[in-house]
Amino acid sequence: MHFGSAMVVIDKVQCAQIINEIILMKVLGLETSCDETGIAIYDTDKGLIAHKIYSQIAQHAEYGGVVPELASRDHVRKTLPLIDEVLLEAGMTKNQLDAIAYTSGPGLVGALMAGATIGRSLAYSLGIPALGVHHMEGHLLAPMLEESQPEMPFIALLVSGGHTQLVRVDAIGEYRLLGQSLDDAAGEAFDKAAKMIGLPYPGGPQIAALAKKGNPKSGLKLPRPMTDRPGLDFSFSGLKTAFLTAVHLALDEERCDEQFKADAALAFETAVVDTLVIKCRRALEAEGLKQLIIAGGVSANERLREQLEAQLKKIKANVFYARPEFCTDNGAMIAYAGAQRLLHGQSSGLSLSIRARWPLSELPPLKES
Ligand code: KG4
Ligand code: ZN
Numbered sequence: 001m002h003f004g005s006a007m008v009v010i011d012k013v014q015c016a017q018i019i020n021e022i023i024l025m026k027v028l029g030l031e032t033s034c035d036e037t038g039i040a041i042y043d044t045d046k047g048l049i050a051h052k053i054y055s056q057i058a059q060h061a062e063y064g065g066v067v068p069e070l071a072s073r074d075h076v077r078k079t080l081p082l083i084d085e086v087l088l089e090a091g092m093t094k095n096q097l098d099a100i101a102y103t104s105g106p107g108l109v110g111a112l113m114a115g116a117t118i119g120r121s122l123a124y125s126l127g128i129p130a131l132g133v134h135h136m137e138g139h140l141l142a143p144m145l146e147e148s149q150p151e152m153p154f155i156a157l158l159v160s161g162g163h164t165q166l167v168r169v170d171a172i173g174e175y176r177l178l179g180q181s182l183d184d185a186a187g188e189a190f191d192k193a194a195k196m197i198g199l200p201y202p203g204g205p206q207i208a209a210l211a212k213k214g215n216p217k218s219g220l221k222l223p224r225p226m227t228d229r230p231g232l233d234f235s236f237s238g239l240k241t242a243f244l245t246a247v248h249l250a251l252d253e254e255r256c257d258e259q260f261k262a263d264a265a266l267a268f269e270t271a272v273v274d275t276l277v278i279k280c281r282r283a284l285e286a287e288g289l290k291q292l293i294i295a296g297g298v299s300a301n302e303r304l305r306e307q308l309e310a311q312l313k314k315i316k317a318n319v320f321y322a323r324p325e326f327c328t329d330n331g332a333m334i335a336y337a338g339a340q341r342l343l344h345g346q347s348s349g350l351s352l353s354i355r356a357r358w359p360l361s362e363l364p365p366l367k368e369s
Contacts (some may be wrong), residue, residue, distance in 0.1 A: 025098040027342060028083065028122075030181050032075040032115030033107025033135045034161070035066045038331030039082045041090045041097070050090035051332045053325065054078050061200050067193070072110030079118050081300055086331075094126060101338020104132025104348070105355030106162065106207025112354040120352055129347035131338045136163060136331035136360050139295040141172070142322040144232045145336055150291040155283045157276065158298030159304075161202070163274075165282045165360070166232050169293075172340050173365035178283050179232025186272055186298045189236035193243050193268050197261045207265045208301055209336025215259070220246060222271040227278045232286070234279065236272070243268050272277035273304045277311050290317040300327035343368065 024045045031038035037113065040051035056074050060066045087094060102119030105112060123130035132340065140156050143149065155178070159167045164181035184192070187204055194203020199210065222242050225235045246264060250256040280292055294310065299321050308319040326332055344366045 010281055014334065023343060026092070026096060027335045027339040028081075028086075028097050028100045028119075028265070029120045029133075029331040029333070029338055030100070030102040030112050030115045031080065031135070031138070031329055031331045031334045032079060033105070034111060034329060035071050036080040036329040037082055037115075038329055038334070039079070039086045040331035040335040041086055041092065042332065042335035044339050048336070050086045050333050051330065051335075052086050052089070052322045053330050054080055054104050056084055056348050057202065064195060065201050066108070068108045068110055071108055072114050075111055076116035077116060083118075083122075089090075092201055092362065094122070097126060097128060099123070099128050099338070099342045099347070100126075100130045100203065101133045101334050101342065103135045103138065103208060104353065105134065105358040107135055107357050109354065112356070113172065113352070116354050120266070120350070124350065129342060131342055131346060132348045132353065133334045133341075134358060134360060134363055135329075135334075136160075136165075136296075137172075137363060138337045139254055139327075140167070140175075140293070140328045140360075141340070142295050142330070142333040142335045143293045143320045145326055146322055148320060150293055152295055152319070153287075153289060154291035154320075155287060155289055156281065157280050157292065157294045157299070158187045158281075158296050159276065159294065159298035161191065163296065164234050164236070165280060167360065168283075168287055168289075171365065173363050175360050175363065177269055177361055178287070179234065181234040181236060183235050183237040184240060186234070186236060186276065189240050189272065190268075190298065192240055193265075194209060196244055196247050197264060197311070204276055204298055204301065205267055207302070210262050210265040211269045211303070213259075213262040215263050215287070216266060216270075218263035218267065220263055220267040222246070222267050222318065224271055224275045224278065225238050232279055232283050236275075236284075239268075240270055241276075245326045269301070273296075273301065273307050276304060277307045277331060280308060281311055281315065284312070284315065284317050290315075291320065291327075292317060293320045295322065295327065297328045300324040 100123040190204035199206040
């Protein structure tokens with residue numbers, strides 16, 4: 001091995017020690033972009049060793065959606081105690097951490113600032129690197145925390161409260177946007193439809209639960225937007241309007257009872273799922289790929305998982321996803337995504353930089369340090 005002009009001879013054991021020091025890292029991940037405080041520790045040798053999620057949903061529920069100021073204040077209150085709980089669960093002290101990864105965008109500015117400030121300051125006090133992580137890259141890589149993992153290249157369907165995107169993934173940081181929603185995100189559409197029939201926020205899981213009591217032969221038919229023309233973009237605002245029209249009609253005709261709401265929930269969920277499945281299959285065929293990952297809150301939807309499995313079998317393709325708690329916002333995905341970049345020598349400077357909007361395509365590829 002050469003260091004400058006001097007030649008240093010090292011034996012195999014020393015070489016293994018140096019390599020281990022470079023590739024073994026315990027990374028603390030902080031997620032505070034919206035209404036969940038997620039904290040986790042990812043060990044690049046052992047995998048995920050501890051994680052906790054604190055959800056603010058109950059605080060926002062009475063307002064029918066996330067109140068940004070309440071969200072930031074609660075992250076400030078909860079982040080440090082939750083870090084202590086996660087360290088306790090891992091049987092570690094702060095001094096054993098090698099790096100800190102925090103979500104630096106996209107998301108709510110105040111909420112992002114809370115996690116970024118705590119993460120950056122803690123890393124500074126411990127003298128370890130810190131890295132701002134892209135929230136959607138975190139979601140995209142969350143299926144990698146599971147046993148069954150895809151190999152790159154693959155197609156990713158990112159479906160959260162703020163995003164609906166189809167992305168070709170050739171490597172970490174090598175993302176090509178194939179299509180996206182021109183208006184509402186799928187999760188947002190679920191949330192708004194739920195509100196229309198009096199269900200609380202967040203609406204996705206509520207609609208999914210109510211849909212189980214729905215009658216598939218109710219006769220309520222909703223559109224599968226933009227599936228009758230080529231392309232990989234989505235639009236959910238027309239579907240939302242069709243849903244609202246059906247609800248108004250039922251109200252006028254005094255038949256908006258519990259069974260109607262369950263039938264409507266089923267019709268809505270099926271319409272969104274069918275639309276997503278059609279576009280996923282189209283993206284795989286267009287790119288000649290056989291592996292799909294789904295990520296983000298809506299990927300927790302059971303009907304979506306079942307339908308994708310059934311439909312992709314027909315073209316000999318496979319779908320991969322994370323366990324439900326890692327589909328919605330969590331710290332594990334941020335610790336994992338951060339670790340991949342930190343291992344390659346990437347880190348953020350001392351000044352804080354957060355981005356409310358941040359296209360995934362602007363992320364740098366991984367480079368060997
Ligand atoms: O990824 P996420 O936790 O937060 C964002 O980054 O936006 O996604 C939250 C969204 C919400 O819109 C919620 O209604 C939706 O994911 N969601 C679901 C389900 N679980 C969460 N939508 C449909 N079915 C579900 N089971
Ligand atoms: Zn998210």
